[in-house]
Amino acid sequence: MHLVMRTVPAKIISLILHPIIMPALGMIVIFNSGTYLSYLPFDAKSIIFLVVVLCTIIIPLSLLTLFLYQKLIMNIQIESRKERFFPFITVFLFYSLCYVLLRRVPVPPAYYSFMLGCSVAILCITAVSVFWKISAHMTGIGGITGLIIFLIWSQRVNLQFLLILSIISAGMIGYARLQIRAHNSAQVYSGFFAGLFSVGLTMMIY
Numbered sequence: 292m293h294l295v296m297r298t299v300p301a302k303i304i305s306l307i308l309h310p311i312i313m314p315a316l317g318m319i320v321i322f323n324s325g326t327y328l329s330y331l332p333f334d335a336k337s338i339i340f341l342v343v344v345l346c347t348i349i350i351p352l353s354l355l356t357l358f359l360y361q362k363l364i365m366n367i368q369i370e371s372r373k374e375r376f377f378p379f380i381t382v383f384l385f386y387s388l389c390y391v392l393l394r395r396v397p398v399p400p401a402y403y404s405f406m407l408g409c410s411v412a413i414l415c416i417t418a419v420s421v422f423w424k425i426s427a428h429m430t431g432i433g434g435i436t437g438l439i440i441f442l443i444w445s446q447r448v449n450l451q452f453l454l455i456l457s458i459i460s461a462g463m464i465g466y467a468r469l470q471i472r473a474h475n476s477a478q479v480y481s482g483f484f485a486g487l488f489s490v491g492l493t494m495m496i497y
Contacts, residue, residue: 301467308464312432314347314386314409315340317490320453321401321461326446328401339393339402346389347409351382372424379417379427386410401445404497405438408490415485426474426482432484433462441486441494 321328321337331339355378356366364374387410393403412434421426436457443450465479474482 293414295334298471301470303461304467305428305471305473308428308432308460311348311351311382312429313431313435314406315343317405317409317435318402319342320435320438321405321442324442324446324448324450326442326448328358328399328442328446330396335396335398338396342392342396343389343406346392347382348363350385351378351465354378354381372420375420375427376417378439379413379420383410383417383468386413400497401441401494402495405490407497408493409434411493412486412489416487419481419485424474424478425485426465426468426478428464428468429461429474430484430486430488430489431487432457432464433483434490436461436483436487437487437489437491438494441491444495 316496318340322331323329350471355364358378358381361406363377365371390403390406393406396399396402412430416425416427416430439450439454439457440446443454461483465483467470468474469476
């Protein structure tokens with residue numbers, strides 16, 4: 292009973308801060324960054340957000356449900372390393388599609404370079420997952436942290452509160468993944484830095 296009570300909050304954190312929401316959350320951060328990137332017409336923001344939600348949440352979730360029905364995965368959390376390849380490749384393809392679609396919208400490069408960074412991150416953890424179970428949850432929050440650091444660095448904007456919040460969230464997610472024994476410490480830290488550098492460096496270079 293004590294173990295159950297201890298793992299329930301960790302499972303709730305893992306569900307609420309699931310990596311599938313991170314690209315959409317990143318767009319919300321950009322929309323509200325207080326920089327020139329924020330000053331897009333409402334219609335443009337709506338189109339961007341709709342494209343991101345469709346490509347990174349709705350369609351992937353629908354396909355994960357299909358994978359679940361076909362027994363290619365055992366649950367929506369994709370806990371087994373061996374089950375990760377096809378779902379992760381599918382997510383990568385739709386992240387890439389999102390990047391291509393955003394390139395067609397007349398918006399500042401930061402919007403589509405963020406999606407490119409997300410694509411790089413998912414491709415990296417897909418490759419690693421062939422032989423090692425890296426934390427996708429930590430990659431997601433690492434990507435958000437990388438985005439915030441990029442905005443602070445490139446726009447000279449005060450987003451320290453968001454940066455602290457993202458680091459606290461990373462700590463909560465990491466603790467949750469360790470608590471339910473989904474990963475070990477090395478997999479948690481590696482996941483975070485995979486997301487941080489994939490998104491941050493991609494945006495700085497691109």
